[in-house]
Amino acid sequence: MSEGFAEEEYRARVAAAQARMGAAGLGALLLTAEADFRYFSGFLTRFWESPSRPWFLVLAAHGDPVAVIPEIGAALMQRTWVRDIRTWPAPRPDDDGISLLAEALREIGGPVGVPSGPESMLRMPLDDFDRVRRDSGLEWRGDAGIVAALRSVKSEAEITRIRQSCAVAGRAFGRLDEIVAPGVPLARVFRDFQRLLLEEGADCVPYIAGGAGPDGYGDVISPATEAPLAEGDVLMLDTGAVKAGYFCDFDRNVAIGYGLRPQRDAHRRLIEAVRAGLDTARPGALASDVWRAMAAVTGTAQDEGRLGHGLGMQLTEGLSLTARDRTELHPGMVITLEPGVVTGPGRIMVHEEVVVIRAGAAEALSPLAGPELPVI
Amino acid sequence: MSEGFAEEEYRARVAAAQARMGAAGLGALLLTAEADFRYFSGFLTRFWESPSRPWFLVLAAHGDPVAVIPEIGAALMQRTWVRDIRTWPAPRPDDDGISLLAEALREIGGPVGVPSGPESMLRMPLDDFDRVRRDSGLEWRGDAGIVAALRSVKSEAEITRIRQSCAVAGRAFGRLDEIVAPGVPLARVFRDFQRLLLEEGADCVPYIAGGAGPDGYGDVISPATEAPLAEGDVLMLDTGAVKAGYFCDFDRNVAIGYGLRPQRDAHRRLIEAVRAGLDTARPGALASDVWRAMAAVTGTAQDEGRLGHGLGMQLTEGLSLTARDRTELHPGMVITLEPGVVTGPGRIMVHEEVVVIRAGAAEALSPLAGPELPVI
Incomplete structure (x- = not known):
């Protein structure tokens, strides 16, 4: 097989x-x-x-x-x-x-x-x-x-695979202090983080994204530049690593040197939004309900992008957590919760976790981040 | 930009x-x-x-x-x-x-x-x-x-990019002795080789393939298994690493511990076939002419797969070096020369290099391997 x-x-x-x-x-x-x-x-x-x-x-x-x-x-x-x-x-x-x-x-x-x-x-x-x-x-x-x-709707065998991919990325995120420091170019962080993911057991790393800056980042789809990290930056790394054919897709924010007050506040709000999404993500709820629960915390307007999506054999698949998506949640659906907050003109911070819908409360597949913005 | x-x-x-x-x-x-x-x-x-x-x-x-x-x-x-x-x-x-x-x-x-x-x-x-x-x-x-x-047909700016990607992979291949040894599972070699490619400057590694065995390998598209390398195996690693949006695509064969006579003979024949391809790959020649020059050395029959292809923004693109492809070569076309020989029932060895068609003789973009099968 x-x-x-x-x-x-x-x-x-x-x-x-x-x-x-x-x-x-x-x-x-x-x-x-x-x-x-x-x-x-x-x-x-x-x-x-x-x-x-x-x-x-x-x-x-x-x-x-x-x-x-x-x-x-x-x-x-x-x-x-x-x-x-x-x-x-x-x-x-x-x-x-x-x-x-x-x-x-x-x-x-x-x-x-x-x-x-x-x-x-x-x-x-x-x-x-x-x-x-x-x-x-x-x-x-x-x-x-x-x-x-x-x-x-994923089988238990598929959910196990996604949990394993998330564990790989969780271990790699746990080693960020090995590769992140003031003066290191973002492009180097991207390369090194892919290396960590491979060392921790990823078969391949089809997707990586991120951004850094003192007031958040501009967008989350641009390739990394050679611009060096600086003290006071918040760095976000997002990964779609694959193990045995299944993706993880979650991110981490860390402050370089020290965390500025607006960064720390934004991070707390993001984690609170994830919590609100987790509480809402139950069988019978609609994708738009989960969006609404998170958007209420982050102050996200309609049409301001989606706050999560399905996940599995592809980095994104299936439903979108938007104000419009009326897909009903069923046990076995694996989705990401991905709230974002605006931190300045053209600047944002985002956070993302992976959960599976269960008969009762959803189960986290990624190791949920705490509210305090970690400092490296 | x-x-x-x-x-x-x-x-x-x-x-x-x-x-x-x-x-x-x-x-x-x-x-x-x-x-x-x-x-x-x-x-x-x-x-x-x-x-x-x-x-x-x-x-x-x-x-x-x-x-x-x-x-x-x-x-x-x-x-x-x-x-x-x-x-x-x-x-x-x-x-x-x-x-x-x-x-x-x-x-x-x-x-x-x-x-x-x-x-x-x-x-x-x-x-x-x-x-x-x-x-x-x-x-x-x-x-x-x-x-x-x-x-x-690639511009000089594009050719420079492909040359850079090939240089990245060339440096990674030069470090194979760091990751290859008897007892190491092939899946681990795959992961470690991707890590080397990233360390040497790849932005990402969308493709890797390979195989190992004493009498060659079975196919070149299967994922790696946990089967350990053994002395007397010949190991092939093939990569499509990307730098600044452009692929390389070439491979290396190495013997583990010692090279068996049939492996060494096959390797010499593969390099000879690459030479024959290089000599033929000039403006005005057809893709099928290059195929024929290489097939004559390797004894490849018609319909036994292609012996190379175009390369650039995609791992494979454009012409195929097959007996049927009558695409005419033009200066600026970048192609791989990828002869294969049958080394046993259901077993093969393949070798691959990257060249660009020039007004006179083609120019190698990958660091051409010599005829002797290297031993690690």
């Missing part, structure tokens, strides 16, 4: 998909994106980084999945639970698996559903997509949100 | 695209994928790891590009050369930038070209794509291969 879950885990996922496919009148589901493909197959590789080859997994309304994949992936796919594996020597631009895929789809029958809603991506060239739709002779539709809905 | 190239670099790229758009009869190009988006804008962030928000860049047949992006990216986009920046508070699933994008496209006028050929990906939900096509009221087509063609 490539990804390491038991075969029953994948069979349960496929059975759940098939129940919904029946209700939606779909004969097949075509999956092309990494996370969707892995969710049902267990096929785990970093080779998706190469855009040269498409990968196709077809779920049938009845029976087992069919993998239509480049030959280079056959050995790894044979170590998953998928038995029907059909390969071609990719890349072969004039027919990159398209005739093979069309044939598999004709055997299975339509209508064919393709993930088409929010966050979905078709990982194959549009020309080839048009061609396989035509060559299959079948009816094509969206997937009625089936894949996203299934993925949004 | 977020990515750090001069504004003239981006203006030259846009002008080249516009010349081709004119010839193809396109009024606009819509770019949604990270590398295409960055190629024309310079917008560099690891935030693409989050699938929640789409990003749109529109090139007009005349005039400057228009960025239609989530608000969270405005600050960073303002540091690029792009001046026309339109934002919305994403994610907003009921209208995730679609009305804003349709409006921008209507202003610019069609037909709208979208990258649709080999390796291209539409990074937005299909439902939204259908909607913007309908709402724009314009004609839509493929991009006639314009973006891929432009990206395949």
